[in-house]
Amino acid sequence: MALHLRGTVLPHGTTRDLWILGDRITFDRPSAGTETVADGGFLLPGLVDVHTHPGSRSQEEARWDPEAFAEQIAAHRDAGTTALRFPGLLGEIPDELREAPDTPRMITAGRWLAWAGLSKSADFHTVTDDLVAAAVAEAGAHDGWCKLMGDWDFEADPVPYELLRAVTDAVHAAGGRVAAHCQSGQGVLNAARAGVDSIEHGMGMPEECVQMLAAHGAAYVPTLTAFARSASRIIDNPRGRLWHEGHRIMVRRVREAHDAGVTVLAGTDCAPFGDIATEVEHLIAAGLPADVAVGAASWAARDFLRLPGLVEGGLADVTVYDADPRLEPAVLRHPRRIVLRGRVVR
Numbered sequence: 001m002a003l004h005l006r007g008t009v010l011p012h013g014t015t016r017d018l019w020i021l022g023d024r025i026t027f028d029r030p031s032a033g034t035e036t037v038a039d040g041g042f043l044l045p046g047l048v049d050v051h052t053h054p055g056s057r058s059q060e061e062a063r064w065d066p067e068a069f070a071e072q073i074a075a076h077r078d079a080g081t082t083a084l085r086f087p088g089l090l091g092e093i094p095d096e097l098r099e100a101p102d103t104p105r106m107i108t109a110g111r112w113l114a115w116a117g118l119s120k121s122a123d124f125h126t127v128t129d130d131l132v133a134a135a136v137a138e139a140g141a142h143d144g145w146c147k148l149m150g151d152w153d154f155e156a157d158p159v160p161y162e163l164l165r166a167v168t169d170a171v172h173a174a175g176g177r178v179a180a181h182c183q184s185g186q187g188v189l190n191a192a193r194a195g196v197d198s199i200e201h202g203m204g205m206p207e208e209c210v211q212m213l214a215a216h217g218a219a220y221v222p223t224l225t226a227f228a229r230s231a232s233r234i235i236d237n238p239r240g241r242l243w244h245e246g247h248r249i250m251v252r253r254v255r256e257a258h259d260a261g262v263t264v265l266a267g268t269d270c271a272p273f274g275d276i277a278t279e280v281e282h283l284i285a286a287g288l289p290a291d292v293a294v295g296a297a298s299w300a301a302r303d304f305l306r307l308p309g310l311v312e313g314g315l316a317d318v319t320v321y322d323a324d325p326r327l328e329p330a331v332l333r334h335p336r337r338i339v340l341r342g343r344v345v346r
């Protein structure tokens with residue numbers, strides 16, 4: 001039996017009927033029997049978190065735990081998040097979980113790859129002296145993405161431009177995409193010039209990077225929620241002041257990037273899982289128009305991840321809200337109906 005939903009379909013805003021046949025959306029009424037699962041409200045192609053790292057009980061002591069991973073992606077799903085990108089995971093997702101009908105769609109990128117030439121790295125990084133080969137291998141072994149540390153300590157030298165350029169060219173030649181963690185001005189500049197596909201965080205992003213990202217069609221994923229939380233803990237000393245200056249700049253660049261035509265996307269980075277609505281609110285506070293901020297956590301993110309949304313033949317993920325999230329973003333915390341992979345999960 002086909003599922004039937006009627007409501008205001010976003011982002012276009014027309015009120016219409018849609019049906020779900022298997023894992024596909026259609027706007028043509030099927031001849032077989034139908035069951036109405038939503039009548040009225042606002043329909044989104046689900047929420048998307050493009051920067052989350054489930055799989056560990058503790059952020060301080062990161063250790064891969066498939067049970068924690070399952071619980072944390074269930075929290076994302078119950079919040080109406082139907083697609084996730086993981087720019088760095090501690091382990092490999094068990095096949096049975098990956099293919100389970102009630103799990104969000106998942107885009108993996110392998111481990112966090114850190115170049116051995118960086119002065120510091122974290123325990124959870126995979127350190128390599130052949131960043132090009134490692135990046136191509138990770139993208140090939142996962143969902144076309146790899147994750148690089150463009151820098152780590154924001155006061156130390158980042159990965160040199162020439163190396164990032166070689167990595168990006170090699171991954172692109174193999175059909176993959178590159179997500180780069182950057183939290184220093186020079187780190188962002190090197191990654192933006194090198195043509196990476198997404199800048200993660202972007203603390204201290206120099207102004208000229210905005211045009212570079214626009215020219216390369218790269219996305220900007222500021223993960224404002226995580227940085228806003230850290231801001232209250234960073235102490236007032238010379239290093240802390242440098243951190244705060246980088247943070248102020250990254251917040252300012254969100255609106256500037258959007259104005260320049262860069263796709264800004266929503267990612268939470270840290271626990272709690274299933275709280276992309278808070279990131280949408282931070283994006284709005286940073287100056288993004290509310291409809292763009294909602295899209296950053298839904299249709300724009302799906303486009304970027306190549307997951308078709310509420311279009312003919314699109315993938316059968318739909319969330320339904322009582323109010324228009326473009327006018328009342330807080331309603332994103334209260335999905336009335338969640339359809340995932342063609343099945344009602346709420």
Ligand SMILES: [Zn+2]
Pocket residue numbers: 051053087088269
């Ligand atoms: Zn992260």
